Amino acid sequence: MGSGDPFGNEATQEVAVGMGGIRSAGDLVLRMQLSRGMKIGQAKEYVAGKLGVKPPELGDCSVMREIRQDLDIGYPMPDPGAAKGIAAKIRIADLLGITINSVEQFKKRSGLS
Amino acid sequence: MQKYFTRMGDGSGVYLDAEAIGQDLKEGTADAARRGKIPELAKDELDYLFEVVTSPVNIASVERGSEVVTSSDSGAFKINYQADISMDRATAVQVHEKVLAADSLDLGNIDYSYKVVKAILNDEAKVMENVQLNTIMPVLYGAMPNLGLYTRPDGPVDNWSELLPLGKIDEARKAQEEAIELAVKDMYYISGGMFKAGADGMNFDTCGASGDADVIAALRAIEKVKKDYPGLGVEMGMSGEFIIGMHGRLEYGGTRVAGLYPHDQVKLAEKAGVNIFGPVVNTNSNMTFPWNLARAVTFIKACVEAANIPVHANVGMGVGATPMSPVPPSDAVSRAAKALVEIGKADGL
Numbered sequence: 459m460g461s462g463d464p465f466g467n468e469a470t471q472e473v474a475v476g477m478g479g480i481r482s483a484g485d486l487v488l489r490m491q492l493s494r495g496m497k498i499g500q501a502k503e504y505v506a507g508k509l510g511v512k513p514p515e516l517g518d519c520s521v522m523r524e525i526r527q528d529l530d531i532g533y534p535m536p537d538p539g540a541a542k543g544i545a546a547k548i549r550i551a552d553l554l555g556i557t558i559n560s561v562e563q564f565k566k567r568s569g570l571s
Numbered sequence: 572m573q574k575y576f577t578r579m580g581d582g583s584g585v586y587l588d589a590e591a592i593g594q595d596l597k598e599g600t601a602d603a604a605r606r607g608k609i610p611e612l613a614k615d616e617l618d619y620l621f622e623v624v625t626s627p628v629n630i631a632s633v634e635r636g637s638e639v640v641t642s643s644d645s646g647a648f649k650i651n652y653q654a655d656i657s658m659d660r661a662t663a664v665q666v667h668e669k670v671l672a673a674d675s676l677d678l679g680n681i682d683y684s685y686k687v688v689k690a691i692l693n694d695e696a697k698v699m700e701n702v703q704l705n706t707i708m709p710v711l712y713g714a715m716p717n718l719g720l721y722t723r724p725d726g727p728v729d730n731w732s733e734l735l736p737l738g739k740i741d742e743a744r745k746a747q748e749e750a751i752e753l754a755v756k757d758m759y760y761i762s763g764g765m766f767k768a769g770a771d772g773m774n775f776d777t778c779g780a781s782g783d784a785d786v787i788a789a790l791r792a793i794e795k796v797k798k799d800y801p802g803l804g805v806e807m808g809m810s811g812e813f814i815i816g817m818h819g820r821l822e823y824g825g826t827r828v829a830g831l832y833p834h835d836q837v838k839l840a841e842k843a844g845v846n847i848f849g850p851v852v853n854t855n856s857n858m859t860f861p862w863n864l865a866r867a868v869t870f871i872k873a874c875v876e877a878a879n880i881p882v883h884a885n886v887g888m889g890v891g892a893t894p895m896s897p898v899p900p901s902d903a904v905s906r907a908a909k910a911l912v913e914i915g916k917a918d919g920l
Binding site: 476 | 630631632633635636637638639640641642643644645649650653654667668669670671672673674675703704705706707708709711766767768769770771772802803804806846847878879880881886887888893896897898899900901904905908909912918919920
């Protein structure tokens with residue numbers, strides 16, 4: 459994305475072509491692109507395989523909300539007691555089988571590793 | 572004769588008939604093909620773009636299942652500094668995540684250059700640490716190589732923009748080479764600090780703003796960062812569609828950098844270790860949206876076909892067929908996004 463008012467650019471682009479971030483599985487797919495350089499199709503296949511869904515369902519917020527709640531990996535409008543922030547990312551790293559830098563730094567600082 | 576509502580490259584509305592739209596689509600793809608020495612879009616692709624442009628809906632979108640992901644530049648200051656809302660950057664990141672459904676974001680300083688951040692790295696790192704504790708999506712740190720800042724009177728090296736008009740070509744080249752060394756050091760230093768702060772990655776943004784030396788500095792810095800911090804993802808975003816030869820002789824891996832278009836730029840990015848590449852295609856505000864759309868899609872399609880890494884097409888105001896306006900019209904923005912994903916096959920925006 460880029461500059462321009464957030465409604466005209468960011469909101470419009472997400473509505474038109476975006477996966478929807480933590481509303482669905484956009485953050486997980488992006489993680490595979492950033493950590494492994496996967497193209498979009500490959501990254502979707504990978505995440506879908508880990509979640510046990512079909513790739514088109516990754517962008518469906520009704521499907522993904524239930525999955526994210528069950529796995530407790532963070533979601534918008536969270537219930538009390540749900541994993542947030544770094545707690546959710548610890549679970550995501552484990553789920554996707556990747557190293558998340560902030561999780562590693564957190565473990566070091568908290569004496570968990 | 573029926574006329575269709577569309578836009579000019581500056582976002583203003585215009586009514587065009589089918590013949591004019593078809594002609595602009597053809598001329599747009601031909602212009603990209605001629606400049607980039609890449610294939611023009613096929614007739615069926617141009618026909619599809621015609622349908623996208625003339626569709627009567629306000630917002631166009633992709634088919635279910637064809638959605639892509641989004642990364643960003645601007646350092647998480649679109650809401651606070653740009654939209655003028657009193658809000659700190661760490662909160663703005665959470666708004667992008669939980670309200671605007673962003674897939675990732677970059678955090679950055681309002682003076683969005685690595686050289687500037689060097690002096691305030693400790694404070695920037697603390698913001699990144701807080702952001703990482705409170706967010707779920709990937710958050711990168713972003714800034715520009717911005718080689719021009721290393722020139723006098725702001726920086727320590729001679730100013731090549733003053734030397735070149737005087738015909739002092741050798742001196743201008745030497746100054747750029749000195750600036751590259753300084754910029755690489757700064758970008759590497761800040762990347763190390765952000766790694767320790769828990770950043771998911773670094774966004775080397777607007778590369779090439781000061782010409783080919785600017786790109787070389789970014790590529791060399793990325794190479795060093797990926798060697799010493801392999802867990803740090805790297806996104807490289809460009810400043811324009813064409814790398815200007817302010818130096819003219821600089822090479823990366825045996826390839827001259829000046830004059831490269833996106834499909835060649837991405838190969839250098841891959842060589843340096845980039846994970847996500849962000850090509851730019853400039854919007855010409857004097858031409859129509861159909862002309863800019865066909866041109867942008869032609870360049871992006873060639874870049875994606877050449878790439879082994881994901882390509883996130885830049886679609887901020889004034890690039891990627893997005894009109895050059897601080898409030899880009901949603902009809903044009905959504906059509907540009909749809910076409911870049913469906914015909915350009917972009918892996919993200």
